[in-house]
Amino acid sequence: MKNCIRAAKAITLQEGTGLVEDFACIHNGTEILETGTWSSIKKSFSGDVTDLGDVILVPALINAHVHLELSHLEGKTLQGQGFMPWIISLLSNATYAIDETAIRNAVSSMLKTGTAFCADISTQNCSKVAELLHEAGIGFYAFCEAIGPQIPKEGASFFPDKTYPLGRLSGAGHAPYSTHADMLRAIKKADSAANRPYSIHLAENEEEDEIVAKGTGAFAQMLSGAGLLADCGKKGFSPVEYALSLGILDDSTLAIHCVRVSDNDINILAETKTNVCLCPRSNEFIGEGRAPWEKIISSGINTCLGTDSIASNHDLNMWNELEYLLKNIKIPLTTQQALSLVTKNGAKALMVENLYGSIEVGKRPVFATVPSHLEDLLFL
Ligand SMILES: [Zn+2]
Structure with a gap:
């Protein structure tokens, strides 16, 4: 059954197009069949x-x-006091005691605010979260995250070989300081072999800088006490340099946060075509400062946005994430650039640009509408 969606205006993010007035789009429920103006389509x-x-x-x-x-x-976590107080407060809860109702409510809030695809990271409940995402009808990559100094066993698998109509699973490493180098490399290799994206938290805070460069600091001691400290080589590398040395940076890797990146680090991310996911409100919530958004975006790095978890944010509303960035960024972004941060660029980073990211023939018929209070910010 065909349906035609009409709107007074649209930004499709099709290559070379701007604001379309009198927009119409025909779809059959699973894919877009035609786009144009209502006066021509009718x-x-x-x-x-x-x-x-x-x-x-x-x-x-x-x-x-x-x-x-x-x-x-x-x-249930501490706000604005830095990473260590935040993570201590996080771990003082039953961190991984899954609450299906809370997850259903969280996914529902994402769908209601225009999000139709998410990249979820689960440390202990990947398969269960994938089931709940499937049940909710949202598109997804469910990443099974490895953390700890364990070395992978020969022939280990890092994510269940299961696919859903709108979702897939993949493997992620937690961070350079918390996951063994062999594990980070093995997961990257498995993801690439399965043609799936890879995700890693990278350069999030100053504690990470010190652990990767020297293996020292209060956070290193805390991780060591919890049996979670990984040996990062102590070669004076930045987290990005260390990730480069492991061979895990390329165009199917999504580096999350990148708050603490130097110009050299940004060059490395750009040259390796690594995708960057900024989480501006999470970094602000925890009190880690903010990434050099302007340099990252201007370098040509494929940059997208994420909310991170509700344990380090006020909500999972991507419009709020974009609004926060647009109100604080020091360079002008075009309407297309700004919208791409929450649509097209994420689709590219997560290797689903054939289905998401623009209103275009062959892609999924999923849409959002610009909240009226953001129109001035988006249409300068
Ligand atoms: Zn995260």
């Missing part, structure tokens, strides 16, 4: 028409980094 269209009225239609949003496993920890 001549040959017969079927149901959904007129959204005076809105600006855009592609559905992509949340490129979330931990739904932690959805029961809303309001």
Whole structure:
């Protein structure tokens, strides 16, 4: 059954297009069949028409980094005091005691605010979260995350070989300081062999800098006490240099955070075509400072946004994430650049740009509308 979606305006993010007035898009429920203006499409269209009225239609949003496993920890962590106090407060809870109702509510809040695809990271409950995402009807990559100094066993698998109509699983490493180098490399190799994206938290805070460079500091002691400290070589590398030395940076790797990156680190990320996911409100919530957004975006790095978990953010609303960035960034972004941070770029980073990221023939018919209070920020 064909349906036609109408909107007064649209930004499709199709290559070379701007604001389209009198927009219309025909789809069959699973893919977009035609896009154009209503005045041209109506001549040959017969079927149901959904007129959204005076809105600006855009592609559905992509949340490129979330931990739904932690959805029961809303309001239960310390805010604004830095990474160590935050993680101590996080771990003082039953961190991985999965709460299905909290996860269902979290996914529902994402869908309601225009997100149709997310990249979820789970340390202990990957398969369960994948089931819940599937049940909710949201598109997803569910990453099974490895953490700890264990070396992978010969022939180990890092994610269940299961696919869903709208989702897949993949493998992720937690971070350079917490996951053995052999494990980080093995997961990257397995993801690449399966043609799937790889995710890693990278250069998030100053504690990480010290552990990777020298293996020292209060956080290193804490991790060591918990049996989670990985040997990062103590060669004076930055986290990005260390990741480069492991051979895990390329165009199917998504580096999360990148708060503490030098110009040289940014060059490395750009040259290796590594994708970067910024989590501006999470970094602010924890009190880690902020990434050099302007340099990262200007370098040509494929940059997307994620909320991170509700344990380090106020909500999982990607429009709020974009609003925070646009209100604080020091360089002007075009409407297309700004919208791409929450749509097209995430689709590319997560290797689903054939299905998401723009309103285009062959892609999934999933949309969002620009909240009216963001129109001034987006259309300078
Ligand atoms: Zn995270």
